[in-house]
Amino acid sequence: MAQPNENEPPQPDHAILVVMGDIGRSPRMCYHALSLAKHGFQVELVGYIGAKPHNQVVSNPNIRLVPVRTPPFIISDLFPRPLALMVKFVWMLVASLYCLLFTTSANCKLLMMQNPPGVPTMMVCYLASLVKGCAFVIDWHNYTHSILQLSNRLASAPSSAQDFSIRTALMQSFTGLAEWWEGYWGKKANWNLCVSKAMQRDLKRRWASEHLLFTIRHLPGYSEQHNFLVRLMSIADFAGIASGKHWQNGAGMDKPVDSATLFSSKDSEGKVQSNSNRPFLLVSSTSWTEDEDFGILLDALKDYEKQAQMANNNSISQPDSLLLPKLLVVITGKGPQQAFYLERIAKMRMQNVHIVTAWLAAEDYPKLLACADLGVSLHTSTSGVDLPMKVVDMFGCHLPVLAKRFEAIDELRTQASSNRVATGFPNQSKSLDKLKKSLSGKSTTWDEQWDAAFWPVVQSMSVTPPLHEEMNRWERFQSNEEDGTDTEPLIGQQE
The missing domain is CATH 3.40.50.2000 (Glycogen Phosphorylase B;)
Incomplete structure (x- = not known):
């Protein structure tokens, strides 16, 4: 041999x-x-x-x-x-x-x-x-x-x-x-x-x-999320968002676009930090069909606008009162009823809520979900039996989801504490209270x-050493280095 x-x-x-x-x-x-x-x-x-x-x-x-x-x-x-x-x-x-x-x-x-x-x-x-x-x-x-x-x-x-x-x-x-x-x-x-x-x-x-x-x-890390949002804000659909044109009272940016977004910024050392006055990012994907009543979301946003204005007015006389964050709502998708809802959205004049309709590349959509604070699904289905796979995508990115309930929605539920079908909203809801308590944990990235x-499993599939260790050995051999970890580094080289 x-x-x-x-x-x-x-x-x-x-x-x-x-x-x-x-x-x-x-x-x-x-x-x-x-x-x-x-x-x-x-x-x-x-x-x-x-x-x-x-x-x-x-x-x-x-x-x-x-x-x-x-x-x-x-x-x-x-x-x-x-x-x-x-x-x-x-x-x-x-x-x-x-x-x-x-x-x-x-x-x-x-x-x-x-x-x-x-x-x-x-x-x-x-x-x-x-x-x-x-x-x-x-x-x-x-x-x-x-x-x-x-x-x-x-x-x-x-x-x-x-x-x-x-x-x-x-x-x-x-x-x-x-x-x-x-x-x-x-x-x-x-x-x-x-x-x-x-x-x-x-x-x-x-x-x-x-x-x-x-x-x-x-799940993108903070730095990857920041870089994605910087690029996202340069897309025509988001024109005016980064400059604060659509916001009141300090939601704009005073740093270069390449180092800051409405959501995060980089310090002098390049470390990404979340902005204290960042808006709340809400994402929904739709095919703009009759089985999704987007009027529900638009009415809810109008109610939120009223509550946010009241909170802002109260803060003038009561500085310690709670301020509601501004909302950036991103709706993706195409479909037959899109023009009808776009016309309705254009007539909505809100100071604390801004709605963006966009069509993103396939590789950008999961990144947007990973950056979002909340996902919304209004899918109910004319048949009552098909499933909103958009919710699967959101769950996969560890994004909390508010979904309208219908017969087949239970097929998407898991028994994890963060996934529950809540009833009773906007009034008292025990399921929603439990959901709020489950969102404090930090998610790990895909690589982590x-x-x-899985990597230890891959390594166990063979008795040979991991490839990168073998490559390092070969590179040391080609450089006439000794094979081992207890030798002194070559002069002029760093460890």
Whole structure:
């Protein structure tokens, strides 16, 4: 057997991340890729090429995008829904298996997939992990079978009662098969990552899954939030906000735009500090459809304006009285009723509330959520059964959410103390009081929790030393340095 050549640098470890969806709209898997690349891995990100991924992903020399051919859209038009699902199953099975076996690295340490979709991806990734001799990891965002069940409810009505009964029976069979599929193949994973502790418990309850880890989504640190807000205030939609044009009594800035925003500023040492008179940032995302009554939010903002003016007037005669913060309300999205509400917003004249409607890049939306103080969802649904996935995004960024209650909203709740459906507002509400008490804790960033929860697992997948240590050894060898920590540094070099 050939001996390794010490004059050659150690080969980097490889990881394959599979997203059977649009890579650009899968930020969590992109963050996994960046974290692995930071630790020296060569990462292959497999999925559909649609929206442009974050620039950090595209420009990273350690990350390579591997495209998978998407099923033709015409399949849904040519076949009834049950048959279309079977055709798509075969297409995805062949396309993903070919991609993983013939267009990705033969040797890798880790193969991670995102679920959903788990059919047929779970089986394909598990088989590929056996062929490549690597660890198999599933990152659970949701359940394939629950999304399939919900989409079946919302599918267009069949032409006859007989068609309805046949389709219902077939789709119920598919949903049951998908649930079994997730349980069977999910238990074969070496590790399962979950987006919430509630999912962690549910996986254990449903399928007695083992090796469960809890990780969070990316949460920008204070410095990253500040830099993002500086850039955000330069967008045309936010014109006049940074200068204080829309605010009264000291909400503007007296520092250069590159060092301060309404929310934070940098001191002489470059440390980011929160402004004492910063406005309250409220975010809502909408498709401007009839199942979201934005009049509720606009009426509430008018009431807030009245209360804020009263508080400001009282502060003149009573300096110790409580002042309400100014509100910056950012509403994102496009839709059919947008023009109607924009006209109404334009007629609102408020001194303590300013509303901005904006359309942000995919990579900027989660950053905005991470910077916000409160999220609002007014989604109720004409059917009462579809789910406001915007709330999932907000929860993923640890953003408290005020949501209008309807039948299916309970499906988004977790049992964490910060997520509750409150009734009785604006009057007395025990649930809301409990929510207020739960918001004092400090959230950790993605890097902090990923390094603490998952990186040790990645290291345990091999007996070889971590790559960055091996690279340091090789660099010292090439520089004729002694291998060890107790030697003196070379003259002219710093430790």
